[in-house]
Amino acid sequence: MECSHNMNSLGNKRVIYFDCLECKNQGSLKDKNCLRSVFKVLKEKGNVDELQLRGREHTEFYDEAQVEKLFEITVLGKDLLGEEVWKKIKDCKRSHRNWRIFIRHLLMKEIWRDPIKAYEMLFAVLNQYGRSSIRKRFDPSCLVTYLKILNEIKVKFENTKLIGGHLNGLKSYEIFKARIQPSFVTSQVKLDIPNEAKLLHSYEVIDTDIGIYDLNGVDKLYFINPPEIHLSQEDVNLLMKLKDLVVKEHVLKIIHPMEAREHFRRIGFDLLKDITDTKLNGRELENLSEIFARYTAGYGLLEILFKDEHIYDIYIDSPAGTTPVYVDHDTFGICTTNLYLSEDDLERISSKFRSIGGRPFDEANPVMDMELKDVGIRVTGIREPSTFDGIAYSFRKRREKPWTLPKFVDEGMMSVRAAALLSLIVSGQRSVLITGARGSGKTSLLSALITEIKQNDRIVLMEDTPEIPTNSLRELGWKIEHLRNQPVISRHHEDSYELSPEENLRAALRLGESVLILGEVRGPEARALFEAMRVGAAGNTVLGTIHGSNPYDTWDRITNDLDVPSTSFKAVDVIISVGYKEEKEISKRKRYIRNITEVRKEWEKNPQMENGFVDMMLYDDATENEIYNLKNSDVIREISVRKRMSLDECNANLELKGKMIEALVRTSRDENMKELLEINHALSSNREYIKLMNEQTLNGHVDYKKLYQDWRNWFRGYVKKLRTEGES
Secondary structure, three states: OOOEEEEEEEOOEEEEEEEOOOOOOOOOOOOHHHHHHHHHHHHHHOOOOEEEEEOOOEEEEEOHHHHHHHHHHHHHHHHHHOOHHHHHHOOOOHHHHHHHHHHHHHHHHHHOOOHHHHHHHHHHHHHHOOOHHHHOOOOHHHHHHHHHHHHHHHHHHHOOHHHHHHHOOOOHHHHOOOEEEEOOOOOEEOOOOOOOOEEEEEEEEOOEEEEEEEOOOOOEEEEEEOHHHOOOHHHHHHHHHHHHHHHHHHOOOOOOHHHHHHHHHHHHHHHHHHHOOOOOOHHHHHHHHHHHHHHHOOOOOHHHHHHOOOEEEEEEOOOOOOOOOEEEEOOOEEEEEOEEOOHHHHHHHHHHHHHHHOOOOEOOEOEEEEEEOOOOEEEEEEOOOOOOOOOEEEEEEOOOOOOOHHHHHHOOOOOHHHHHHHHHHHHOOOOEEEEEOOOOOHHHHHHHHHOOOOOOOEEEEEEOOOOOOHHHHHHOOOEEEEEEEOOHHHOOOOOOOOEOHHHHHHHHHOOOOOEEEEOOOOOOHHHHHHHHHHHOOOOOOEEEEEEOOOHHHHHHHHHHHOOOOOOHHHHOOEEEEEEEEEOOOOOOEEEEEEEEEEEOOOOOOOOOOOOOEEEEEEEEOOOOEEEEOOOOOHHHHHHHHHOOOOHHHHHHHHHHHHHHHHHHHHHHHHOOOHHHHOHHHHHHHHHHHHHHHHHHHHOOOOOHHHHHHHHHHHHHHHHHHHHHHHHO
């Protein structure tokens, strides 16, 4: 029985996929049926870059070097089938021509089933011609020519890599070196790296080696090398045996989808110890059970990308299997990966997403928007009829730890002074909107601003898809009530169980005096929000994000698109505009604060035309410098009144905060202690500052020079203690 096949492109490579489920060896060139099918296709299609033979238990991958061995035999077979090689003996007597026909038929029949056997048959024929009894049967005038032709054919055989390997003592399974992976691993991983590629960086994510390569000075390759594509035949057989056993005995158990992965990992670990014939150590059991869990109840090879803390976004375009997965790396920007997900992969994870999210994702409901809480990923999916060619996904990762202003300074998103100004604005209980395009860092900046809110303030946070790391903030002492808004995609479903954003907002306003944070202002809730801000019913501080590019664009969208009265917009005190810019290398985008703008109140119709927008900080693209205008700032003046400070004291406080942030950033670099920028250390720094400030305030006078010196002495001891603990 011949293996069915189809041909496709994998990046810039031509790949032939063979379905060998009915073959004796379940998809292997050791099987004569498989080999004959491969030769038949190569004769029709010409040379290809890769072969994949898919059996019931495993898939064998043959790369370009292995395919070249087969193609050489294909060329030789076509040569033998033609008349050119035999034309020198056409004038020989009939008996010799019949012998030629017999030899050619014998070779051509066997060369497609077993080229090595065909060569051995040819060798045996030549040996027979050494016998006098055989030589007498042929015309001597033709014999020399005929033997010369057979010897030329023999040399052609021996010049192929396949027969050459055989003559060097290699067995057939040693000549064809296939990469084997279990049949349940349907993703494609390209392991060939272009010759001109230059390794820029390497690291490890869980059990997988990661390499970042520069391909041509512009494009970057994110290269994954997972262990499941390097398994031995014994390990593959063991995993398939484990799968059959689990399906037979455990598949009907009712398990919550968020708990299923760990459940199957434990089952796999326990069962592997019982079913293996060889002794596996603890590390080997762990590795195999992890691979098993990854493909039974996990997210397959996507788990590696989900776990890489350097990746912000992951993109999968349709159609499945033809384009690589793309990632947005925090250091190297947009990178092409060597991972291709099959249609089976996408259908499997789509089924898992439906189970987790509890909502349909089909032709009647072609858009999905949900969160994977276990990995902190926001998922957006789309399929037919909204696409032409199948399923596409976008994954946005949420940082498990809150961002901090010092960390943003270290990464170049803002200067020390800008960070200090934002800290002052939030601690001064101003209403702030963060505006920017998708991926510009709005939500990340929002989480950093939350860390500047006093911990004795109550926070009411509303989001449709959780992106703020509330659990981490709560563990560190912030008091947060997290309300779930109805996602935009669910607002047209009658069976949706979430409250609409405007209903949630009204409930939040009845919860009492609180800091109000709206993860994204996007719909009818905007009107209620701005009215609440205007009358002061929302409490001390309001923070939110909105899609836009600058203050005017934000005002225009809020008043015209979201139907908020222009006078209500005056409730906003500050607009922070964030964006990203291309660095010298095209693929790297850098997030930055474009301006910090106060919204003044002395305008009637258009704040842009009536000087309602005044930049407190403006980033000058030409000089790449931040330009400040704080001298006559209404916001600074209002903060000084609220804090009962003079303007000089307010400015001294701003300068002190900047020095503290600068000390954190500089020490983290000088001492190679990047952990100093994380929230727990930034929080310790802020607490010490508040403690010292309170002590001086009780004494009736704040000496900011002495305050900084006292904080600096504390910080030196803090760093020394951290270093000592790290060394021990």
